[in-house]
Amino acid sequence: MDHLTGVFNKFEFEHEVRRLLDAQPREGVCVLLFGIDGLKRINGLYNRLFGDEVIRIVCQKLQTLAPPGGTVFRLDGDEFGIIILNGEEEDYLRIFNSIQHKFHGQQEYNGKKYYCTVSGGYAVYPTDADNYLDLLKCANYSLEHSKLEGKDRITRFSEDILKEKERKLELAELLRESIDVVSRVFHQLSATVESETGTLYGAEALARWRCAKYGNVSPGEFIPLLEQSGLIVPLGSWVLY
Numbered sequence: 001m002d003h004l005t006g007v008f009n010k011f012e013f014e015h016e017v018r019r020l021l022d023a024q025p026r027e028g029v030c031v032l033l034f035g036i037d038g039l040k041r042i043n044g045l046y047n048r049l050f051g052d053e054v055i056r057i058v059c060q061k062l063q064t065l066a067p068p069g070g071t072v073f074r075l076d077g078d079e080f081g082i083i084i085l086n087g088e089e090e091d092y093l094r095i096f097n098s099i100q101h102k103f104h105g106q107q108e109y110n111g112k113k114y115y116c117t118v119s120g121g122y123a124v125y126p127t128d129a130d131n132y133l134d135l136l137k138c139a140n141y142s143l144e145h146s147k148l149e150g151k152d153r154i155t156r157f158s159e160d161i162l163k164e165k166e167r168k169l170e171l172a173e174l175l176r177e178s179i180d181v182v183s184r185v186f187h188q189l190s191a192t193v194e195s196e197t198g199t200l201y202g203a204e205a206l207a208r209w210r211c212a213k214y215g216n217v218s219p220g221e222f223i224p225l226l227e228q229s230g231l232i233v234p235l236g237s238w239v240l241y
Helices: 010-022 039-045 048-065 089-102 132-148 159-180 219-229 232-240
Strands: 029-037 072-074 079-085 107-109 112-114 117-125 154-156 185-193 200-211 215-217
Touching (some): 029 132, 048 072, 048 089, 048 112, 079 089, 089 117, 089 154, 159 219, 200 232
Antiparallel strands (some): 200 215
16 A cells, blocks of 8 residues: 555556456456646645645545546556546546546645646557556556646547657667767857957857758757756757867
8 A cells, every 4th residue: 555645556556457457358448647747846835745745635536536446546656547447538538527627726735725737648458558568658658748748638548659759769869879979969050240340259059960860850859858868968068169
């Protein structure tokens, strides 16, 4: 059991999903994942103990909104899982809509006001994956997609999400290689000149990347990857040098 919320933990979640898949059910097995939006901000506004209380409150609300037979599990940090058998698309959306409605508006605990929403993502066996690890990965990618697309929404897994995620992961590794071997990274340098005197007083460097596998990659795509990985610092130092 999870010591904070009192619900089953991620190990029991895994055990239950594996048990259901091993039984080779004819009906679909849906793994629904939920994550709290804005918990880091709440921790910063108050403290982590208050954030823990928010996790507990969210868990309680999820329990009241879960469908009959839908057990709530606490996974890692601010994430929760619900397993649904033999559900339909409208069932999953209905569950999320009720959750979304519950978390609209400012809330209060111990005289302190806070605001948070919940994002969701899900994948279904056997349509999306035929084993536990892949099913969980697909559901995680869907939840991540919801958060990247603005949060407070739910996403059903699709092949497009998988391709987008795999591309980002591969580009991040290729970027690391490119930073180590700087000849793979190109930049365009333009001078800033005083029009009246012709004096050079500045310059602008525009980063460009020609990837061996994907060709020219837009800065709008690779700059965020550099920032997320911390590689923006060595790249900036190299360009400045």
